[in-house]
Each structure stands twice: as C-alpha cells, then as structure tokens.
Amino acid sequence: MSNLEQTLSIIKPDAVERNLENEIKEMFKSNGFSILNEKKIQIEKSEAEKFYKVHETKPFYDDLCGYLSSGPIVVMVLEKENAVLSNRELMGATNPEDAEEGTIRKKYGISIDKNSVHGSDSIENAKIEIDFFFKD
Numbered sequence: 001m002s003n004l005e006q007t008l009s010i011i012k013p014d015a016v017e018r019n020l021e022n023e024i025k026e027m028f029k030s031n032g033f034s035i036l037n038e039k040k041i042q043i044e045k046s047e048a049e050k051f052y053k054v055h056e057t058k059p060f061y062d063d064l065c066g067y068l069s070s071g072p073i074v075v076m077v078l079e080k081e082n083a084v085l086s087n088r089e090l091m092g093a094t095n096p097e098d099a100e101e102g103t104i105r106k107k108y109g110i111s112i113d114k115n116s117v118h119g120s121d122s123i124e125n126a127k128i129e130i131d132f133f134f135k136d
C-alpha cells in the first residue's frame with residue numbers, strides 16, 4: 001500500500017557555509033526523495049525560538065536557536081514513501097559521533113550542534129514544520 005509522506009528538512013548553517021548544499025540534496029535524491037519545495041533563507045533568532053519551541057526547557061535551547069539563526073539555511077519539503085522515518089534513517093543519529101556510516105550526519109556533521117541537517121521527528125511535527133516555513 002502506498003504511504004507517500006512529506007517531511008521537512010533543513011540544511012543547517014554549518015553545511016551551507018561549507019557549500020555542501022548540492023551534495024546533501026543529491027543524497028536525498030539518490031535515496032528516492034523528491035524535493036517538492038525549497039528556499040534558502042536566514043531567519044531571526046525569534047523565529048528559531050518558535051521553530052524549536054518543543055525544546056524550550058532544554059539546557060541547549062538558547063544556543064540551538066542562536067545557531068540556527070546564525071547564517072543561511074536551506075529549508076525543503078521532501079516527499080517519499082514513509083518520508084519521516086526514511087529521512088531520519090538517512091540523517092543518522094543526532095550526534096554525528098553516534099551516526100552510522102553512510103548517513104548525512106556521519107559524513108558531514110561536525111558536532112551535536114553543527115550536525116548539518118534537521119528533519120521532522122514525526123508525521124504530526126512534519127505538518128507543523130512544513131506549515132511553519134511554507135504556509136503563505
């Protein structure tokens with residue numbers, strides 16, 4: 001049965017800064033994802049705080065929001081069968097040190113903060129995150 005889903009992906013400032021945008025997009029495409037929508041933007045810290053609101057009680061929240069707003073990012077809507085889980089597998093563990101070979105974070109991530117990509121963690125959050133960046 002078809003289970004086509006959409007998920008939100010962000011190429012974070014550390015990866016955009018190192019010109020990894022095209023290589024990372026190629027990894028998505030070669031793993032069967034279609035990029036339905038994309039834009040390169042820089043957001044205000046206040047917007048990052050809204051985006052990462054689920055983490056507001058975490059000790060790393062302030063740094064995280066400062067970081068996401070520190071430089072250009074690429075936000076994308078990815079589509080594939082089981083896109084949310086499939087993207088999480090392709091990204092690898094949050095901490096690049098724990099990520100498996102062949103994953104984006106293993107290949108490009110620098111640290112748990114500069115881990116090169118964000119991806120929605122559930123179907124529900126994917127809808128919220130896609131709306132956050134692409135609702136007009």
Ligand code: CMP
Nearest residue numbers: 055060064094112113114115117118119
């Ligand atoms: P991301 O998938 O964008 O979601 C929240 C981000 O917080 C995560 O990737 C990490 O880059 C960052 N982060 C920093 N410290 C931690 C931590 N201790 N646990 C989880 N995420 C962290």
